Amino acid sequence: MTEKAYRYRFYPTSEQENLLRRTLGCVRLVYNKALATRTEAWYEKKERVGYSQTSSMLTNWKKKEELDFLNEVSCVPLQQGLRHLQTAFTNFFAGRGKYPNFKKKRNGGSAEFTKSAFKFKEGQVYIAKCKEPLPIRWSRQLPKNCEPSTITVKLDPSGRWFVSLRIDDPMNQKLEPVKKQIGIDLGITSLFTTSDGVKVSNPKHFNQLYKKLRLAQKSFNRKTKGSKNREKARVKVARIQAKIADTRRDHTHKLTTQLIRENQTIVVEDLAVKNMVKNHPYGFARVISDANWGELVRQLTYKAEWYGRELIKIDRWFPSSKRCSNCGYIAEKMPLNIREWDCPKCNSHHDRDLNASINILAAGLAVSACGATVRAEQSKSVKPGAKKQEPK
Ligand SMILES: [Zn+2]
Numbered sequence: 001m002t003e004k005a006y007r008y009r010f011y012p013t014s015e016q017e018n019l020l021r022r023t024l025g026c027v028r029l030v031y032n033k034a035l036a037t038r039t040e041a042w043y044e045k046k047e048r049v050g051y052s053q054t055s056s057m058l059t060n061w062k063k064k065e066e067l068d069f070l071n072e073v074s075c076v077p078l079q080q081g082l083r084h085l086q087t088a089f090t091n092f093f094a095g096r097g098k099y100p101n102f103k104k105k106r107n108g109g110s111a112e113f114t115k116s117a118f119k120f121k122e123g124q125v126y127i128a129k130c131k132e133p134l135p136i137r138w139s140r141q142l143p144k145n146c147e148p149s150t151i152t153v154k155l156d157p158s159g160r161w162f163v164s165l166r167i168d169d170p171m172n173q174k175l176e177p178v179k180k181q182i183g184i185d186l187g188i189t190s191l192f193t194t195s196d197g198v199k200v201s202n203p204k205h206f207n208q209l210y211k212k213l214r215l216a217q218k219s220f221n222r223k224t225k226g227s228k229n230r231e232k233a234r235v236k237v238a239r240i241q242a243k244i245a246d247t248r249r250d251h252t253h254k255l256t257t258q259l260i261r262e263n264q265t266i267v268v269e270d271l272a273v274k275n276m277v278k279n280h281p282y283g284f285a286r287v288i289s290d291a292n293w294g295e296l297v298r299q300l301t302y303k304a305e306w307y308g309r310e311l312i313k314i315d316r317w318f319p320s321s322k323r324c325s326n327c328g329y330i331a332e333k334m335p336l337n338i339r340e341w342d343c344p345k346c347n348s349h350h351d352r353d354l355n356a357s358i359n360i361l362a363a364g365l366a367v368s369a370c371g372a373t374v375r376a377e378q379s380k381s382v383k384p385g386a387k388k389q390e391p392k
Contacts, residue, residue: 004143004306007164010136017161019130023073024109024155030058030070031081032102038089051086055079074128077111084112106234108155118151125151125163134163143167158238174308181265183361185320185353186293191255193353195361202292203251206244213240248292256299260309267364268297269320270313312364324348325358 012020034054041047058078061067070078091097103109119126124133125148134153142148148165155161183195190199216237223230259266297313304311322331327346334341339352 005164005166006140006142007162008136008139010134010161010163012134012161013132016130016132016134019073020111020153020155020161022069023077023111023153025105026070026073027077027081027111028103028105028109030061030078031085033061034058034082034085035100035102038085051082054082054085058082072129074113074117076113076117076128080112080114106157108157108159110152110154112150112152114150118148120147125165127151127153136163156238156242158235158242160242173306175261177308178262178264180263181267181361181365182259182263183267183357183359183364184259184269185357185360186269190353191292192296193351193357195354195357197354199353200255203247206247209240209244209247213237213244216240248295252292252296252299256296256303259300260303260307263309265310265312265364265368266300266304267312267314267361268300269316269318269360270297310368312368314360314363314367318360318363320356320359320363321352323355323359324350325355325362 034057037054037057038049041049058070062070062075085100088097088100092099113127117128121133123142125136126133142165146167148167150166152164152166153161154164185193190201193199216233220230220233220237223233300311303309319330322334323329324331324343324346326348327343329343329345331341334352341350341352342348343350
């Protein structure tokens with residue numbers, strides 16, 4: 001069974017907004033109090049405080065007069081918040097994550113409702129302590145005969161409300177098999193290039209949005225700290241950031257869905273995105289592409305699983321740009337400014353990115369055929385990425 005999350009914008013009534021804001025406030029307070037307690041126990045007494053202890057602390061807090069307001073909201077999101085804190089600590093102790101941070105009001109917030117705290121009736125979502133359903137804008141259809149298992153209400157830093165419905169999707173969504181296979185190369189001047197010669201770019205108004213963002217950030221920095229104008233400028237920055245994130249997400253979803261529909265096998269390079277962002281000889285466009293590459297691969301990974309396609313990730317040290325896809329000649333150097341080149345051995349003329357994507361496809365298919373680790377020429381191992389990723 002695959003689990004999917006469907007995210008929608010919603011516009012709460014003033015009564016709902018009031019309740020939800022109080023709920024988010026309580027989630028934040030409980031989370032931060034528990035985090036403070038756990039931190040203190042660890043640093044002062046070298047004691048580990050776990051989820052169940054924080055959960056009984058919560059019961060005590062609710063009995064205190066000054067924290068009586070905790071009883072006015074559903075208890076489930078408060079408990080869920082403590083569970084998330086537990087996960088953050090587990091990740092921290094396993095070396096997978098940073099030490100948990102305090103939640104801040106200006107970042108918005110979220111509240112997770114499990115089955116006991118919401119109802120799904122006639123296609124409407126009702127949350128605990130609220131009579132009316134959430135006024136959701138259903139921008140895409142939920143699969144039929146499905147019930148959400150968890151819903152998360154989220155307020156973003158620019159003041160927009162979202163609800164995310166997690167669904168165990170029992171339907172078989174596998175697509176009819178197709179023959180086509182494709183290799184994808186992360187572009188330098190474009191977002192990516194495919195082995196059948198298509199160059200895909202970022203949405204056209206992306207650069208304008210980034211310019212707007214930089215202006216808004218400058219204006220924010222000029223405002224006096226603590227002033228009303230600074231708060232206004234902060235919301236403006238957050239709005240543009242949200243717009244960029246939305247545009248990018250939509251664009252990436254469209255691209256990955258199309259790639260998955262049209263191809264049985266897709267080969268990508270598993271790039272270490274973090275390292276790449278530091279060097280960006282082609283400026284901003286490059287940074288955008290880099291930042292998005294991880295998300296693109298993440299979406300391809302889970303969509304391939306949903307729809308019965310194969311995604312092969314090859315080692316990023318594979319010399320995809322330096323190798324001639326026609327004869328296998330490997331150039332010694334291939335600086336980033338070289339966009340086209342001629343192979344000295346077979347005289348083939350190459351577009352840098354297209355040549356790379358053809359090599360990526362070939363390397364991926366070799367891996368797929370052997371079903372095991374293959375040595376790449378002059379390089380480290382090429383291995384199929386078997387890491388499973390959950391959709392966010
Ligand atoms: Zn050649």
